[in-house]
Amino acid sequence: MFNPRLGCSSISFRHLDLPDALQTMAGLGFEEIDLGALPGVCDHVPYELGDGDVHAVAGQIAASGLKVRSVNGDIGDLNATLDAVAQRDRDRHLEMLLALAVETGAKALVLPCGALSREPVQGLDADLDAVASALTSAQRRADAMGVELWTEALHYFRLCSDLDRAGLLIDRLAGSGVGTVMDFSHIVASGADPLDFVERFHATITHVHLRDAVPGNINLSIGNGDADFAAGLSALKSKGYTGHFSLELETRDVADGERATAAAQAATHISTLI
Template sequence: MRLGYHSITWGGVVGEAAGVTSAKDLYYRANGSMAEAIRDIGSAGYEGVEMFEGNVADYADEPEVLRGMLAASGLELVSVYTGANFIYADALPDEMSKVTRSADLAAEFGASHLVVGGGARRAAGTARGDYDRLGDALDQVVEIAEARGLTASYHPHLGTIVENPDEIEEVLSRSRIGFCPDTAHLAAGGGNPGELVRSYPDRVRFVHLKDFRPDPVTFLPLGHGDLDLADVVSAVREAGYDDWLMVELDSYDGDPRAAAEISKAYLDELLG
């Protein structure tokens, strides 16, 4: 398994202001320097990087700049992260237009994975049929990704209708999309990450790693929290997974490069 790191730690995640009134323009992005992130991730010894769709879109008109930064740091763009509400029928065509644009960019820059989050939790509570709508939408995402040579995976996330193990089953039973276990989000949602990987061994298509402390909910570099990450890696290996392990730390109270180095040292020791 090869090791990558998400650029989110450099600035944290934000969204496009235009997305408030235009779903097709609602990109995720990390609010920091991608040149710095790519340089730091490469110098920490990783081989790949995951980026948000909005950060990749910044280089759509000058692709040679991003390709040059990646090459200079010895990295490849492994995955692009996107997402949407997915449950509102009127907004869905615009959301799928945005997902298609993200998949186009991922393919243009040589990525192999499209990682997707989402499934809005309504103000009035989850409606009957929301999981059906989400499952149908995620199957559309799979078709978009496959048409571009990408593997699509669904990332359960706090704040969506897919947080806990029962909700994960609701969506995975309704869609053929791959499963991207995120160790910290699974734990924060009340699940055991290793057990959840073992529950869906044939669905694991991508892996996000971060450590976690529950009270208060805090995401941490690997080895600095309470998770049994050795068990997660064992579960991933038992599933026959032999692709990327992507470290994704939402924020860090310090130098993001230092956080990347901490997690890299932990994984080097864990993987032997």
């Protein structure tokens, strides 16, 4: 029913438990999902992951018949200075998220571009170095497990909150194998233009999140903000982008009971543009 390259993030239905969210997305006609594993944003995956949790989540997804494109996770502030115990805990969490990606058949694990704060801890250059080092290390472990590692290199609320900081991080990741997730809403909320993002970073883009925004607000339904999806998707196509897209409709302008209808409408519209 929808373009087969268009999936839906489980974050879009974070108000439901995972089985109900999966049933809703499958019932709408989606064939693949991004699995939200972000503490405080989406609780479909327990933050304290154990082997039993990995098997349980993977089993629920297998029962739904949906494919997983990526696991959208968080292993803590990548620009934080850690002691040995905290580093061990972060490494363990990474291992569990990668195990979840493997068991669900996901193509990639997505990690953030730094802490949920725009203010550097040690200074911008030092923080960007720390984030790039942590992502590169995670990529090596992911590669050993047959999973790709991607980062949402521009996130309006995190360290890399604008186009220039995203560029500084992407430059540091050159040659590492870490892919870039492009999110229309975070780009627009930061005051930047998605066309500029595509022009600068198209060679690194491995996945695209779709949600609408206006400067300062990322939480709008598609069509209710300033994002020019037709122009942005056309620019991606012109640059040879052949990856997938995911509706990440963590919106504040739609009631929970209307989310399924809004997701279907957005998917129908976006499918005509891909």
